[in-house]
Amino acid sequence: MAARPSTKRPARPAAPAPVASPAAKPLALVYLLGWLIPGGGHLWLGRSMKGLVFLAMLPVMFVIGLALDGRLFPFTPGDPLVALAAVANIAAGLPYFIAQALGFGAGRVLSVTYEYGNAFLICAGLLNALVIIDAHDIALGRK
């Protein structure tokens, strides 16, 4: 007679020990740091290499945009495209406020590189927004 299989359930593997998760960091602070200092959220969450690359590249893009006679757009709700460009500029964080305080970003429409400057300035802000979203995912433990 064949032996009956044991009805005892195999012991469950022990649950993995909880790993210290970056989710413990307050999200609002991750957003604020990531916005003000490009890559700051990543640096605070321990992703140093990524954070340093963002910290180097995004302000460089912003400065190139200013050097190419780009404009920091004013926030004018009546003009939606200008308002969107202003939001993208503000998304660059501290570089935006420093440039405003120092009087840069007036823009020179007649300059040959004016549109290139705007592209650099706007994209620096939009890329910083993507970086903040990435930091959000890391903080939630999704990445």
Next chain:
Amino acid sequence: MNTTSHLLLMALFAGCVAVVGGVLLKDTPRQQARAAAEIFGSLVGAALVLGWLLYFFPL
């Protein structure tokens, strides 16, 4: 900035976006470099192709 070369400025822009995009999308340095190269090539390639196509449709 003194340069007014559209090609150079376009390549500079593509390079900056590619580096940030590559680092953002991938996790290991090798994958990041590959992704950055792909983004750079795509941006510059698309700009050149569109530029040549527009040659046939002058304003």
